[in-house]
Amino acid sequence: MQMGTTTPSVALPVFTITRSYTFCAAHRLHTDQLSPEVNHKIFGKCNNANGHGHNYTVHVTVRGELNQETGLITDVEALDQRVEELVVKRFDHQHLNFDPAFEGVVTTGENLAKLIWELLVDRLPSGRLEKIGVVETRDNFFGYVGDPRP
Numbered sequence: 001m002q003m004g005t006t007t008p009s010v011a012l013p014v015f016t017i018t019r020s021y022t023f024c025a026a027h028r029l030h031t032d033q034l035s036p037e038v039n040h041k042i043f044g045k046c047n048n049a050n051g052h053g054h055n056y057t058v059h060v061t062v063r064g065e066l067n068q069e070t071g072l073i074t075d076v077e078a079l080d081q082r083v084e085e086l087v088v089k090r091f092d093h094q095h096l097n098f099d100p101a102f103e104g105v106v107t108t109g110e111n112l113a114k115l116i117w118e119l120l121v122d123r124l125p126s127g128r129l130e131k132i133g134v135v136e137t138r139d140n141f142f143g144y145v146g147d148p149r150p
């Protein structure tokens with residue numbers, strides 16, 4: 001058997017990079033689908049009418065092939081700029097319950113991580129979105145892996 005004459009393509013090594021971003025925002029865990037009593041039972045003090053704030057940290061993990069020349073998988077500056085523009089500016093010093101994307105959606109860390117995924121998944125400067133992490137408090141970390149669009 002004769003071997004082909006084309007050079008076999010060598011797979012480039014794949015890495016992930018995780019960048020962290022912070023913003024401060026208020027929210028109130030509440031749904032109009034349930035009675036005030038049930039809301040209070042489920043969400044406890046997070047259901048207080050005036051809401052409360054968090055210093056959120058968002059972890060954005062991007063997956064990409066190594067660029068042989070630069071030794072990098074993505075342009076970090078371009079990534080930072082995109083996340084600032086689409087996520088940080090949108091939520092910083094805002095009340096999440098008033099964001100149109102949260103209309104009829106409870107502003108839990110889970111739903112915030114999912115929304116951030118949707119805001120970024122097809123808007124990255126390069127690479128693929130691998131995971132979104134939201135740190136709400138010292139003890140609460142929410143991770144979300146959604147549908148990986150290109």
Ligand SMILES: [Zn+2]
Binds near residue numbers: 052
């Ligand atoms: Zn909270």
